[in-house]
Amino acid sequence: MNFLKKLRAKSVVRNVEYHKGKTQKKNLEELLFRATELAGESGEVCDAIKKYARGQRNMSGGKSEKESIFAIQEELADTLICVERVAEFFDLDLEKITKLKFNATSKKRGFKTKFASYE
């Protein structure tokens, strides 16, 4: 089982824990909640990068490089978890659709770098 499939399986189980033992129905309210989580976490990535940039510019409100990178990695991980939760809502295979989109962009731009079908 690849990482994204494991992440999905664990996120589904953990979501029940978040809801104190109740399984959430896949309805519009749940989708909008997941989308809001995703927007929040991706915003946190940008905020962590902003603080990194402040630190690099020696500005007030900046963080050290070590603190910044830790915060950025935490928020990137949160964001990936949220992306996977949205993909799970629609029963989408995130690995498959990402490879297809990567290849489509490479084709559109005339790049050679693509995923092979067996990867």
Ligand SMILES: [Mg+2]
């Ligand atoms: Mg976060």
